[in-house]
Amino acid sequence: MFIQTEATPNPATLKFLPGKEVLADGTADFRDAESAAEASPLAGKLFAIPGVTGVFFGYDFVTVTKDEGPEWQHLKPAILGAIMEHFMSGAPVMASDGQARADRADQEGEFYDKADEEIVVTIKELLDTRVRPAVAQDGGDITFRGYENGVVFLNMKGACAGCPSSTATLKHGIQNLLRHFVPEVQQVEQVA
Numbered sequence: 001m002f003i004q005t006e007a008t009p010n011p012a013t014l015k016f017l018p019g020k021e022v023l024a025d026g027t028a029d030f031r032d033a034e035s036a037a038e039a040s041p042l043a044g045k046l047f048a049i050p051g052v053t054g055v056f057f058g059y060d061f062v063t064v065t066k067d068e069g070p071e072w073q074h075l076k077p078a079i080l081g082a083i084m085e086h087f088m089s090g091a092p093v094m095a096s097d098g099q100a101r102a103d104r105a106d107q108e109g110e111f112y113d114k115a116d117e118e119i120v121v122t123i124k125e126l127l128d129t130r131v132r133p134a135v136a137q138d139g140g141d142i143t144f145r146g147y148e149n150g151v152v153f154l155n156m157k158g159a160c161a162g163c164p165s166s167t168a169t170l171k172h173g174i175q176n177l178l179r180h181f182v183p184e185v186q187q188v189e190q191v192a
Contacts, residue, residue, distance in 0.1 A: 001084050005076065008139040008159035010166075013054070013065045014072055015139035015159065016079065018087055021060055027141045028057040028094065029157040040094050045082045051075055056140065056158030057093060063139035063158045111146035111153075119184050120147050126181055127154075131174055135160055142174070150186035152178060166190070 004017040028043070030036035031054055036043035043055040046064060052075070054065030064079055066072070086093075112120045124144050135142050140160030146153040154174070160166050167190075175188040 001087060003080050003083055005080075006139070008063065010065070010138075010140075010159045012067075013063050013139060013159040014076070014079075016062045016064065016083055017060060018062065018083055019060075020087055022062055022093055023057045023059060027157060029141070029161070030055045031161075038095065041091050042083070042086045042093050045086060046079060049075065049078045049082065052079070054158075054161065056161075058136050058139070058141065058158070061136075061139060065159070065161070109145060112148065116147055116184075119182060120144070122182050123147060123152055123178060123185070126178060127174075130177060135169075145191050150184055152185055152188045153191045154188060155192065156190055 002019060004019070006015040006017065008015050028040065030040065030043045030047070033044070033047035036047045036055055040055075040057070042062070043057070046052050046055045046062075051066045051070040052064055053067045054063075056063040056065075062083060064075075066075055127142060127144055131142055138159050140156065140158035142160060143155045143157065144152070145155050152175075154170065156166055156170075160169070170188050170190055175185070178185040178188060
């Protein structure tokens, strides 16, 4: 098994491509070892590596975020080993209810006025077709959280969370795109 790695715009995050499907549907974002161990055997193994602070699963990639301590040259072999061992074992990436919990977490907390439903549908469609594929190439994801008084609230995950260029991506890229297609949008804000 050959696992490729790619740098991301976030220097604290590296993208790993195992050459296999990681998650068939959706994404999963883990920011602590406890939630990771419950929901995903693979994420639990990755958090067991000292220095790992975040794990994100996309369709065909895993992004790993590290703290400021160890350098990638020291962490990478352990991460590659954990990913390879996991896929070679045939174990599932997510625990049986882990993906369902990740999907519910994505949908919970969405807020918008029912009168704005048509605007929200357009925003979500633009995010799904124009933004998320580009962001996934950088090892991350952006999900809709809400819409209120012309402000779109988005959650950045994976390599996008904490990325130095994420503010520019939000303000100049996504905000301009949404304003162009949805005149009601005035600004875009990041939420956790």
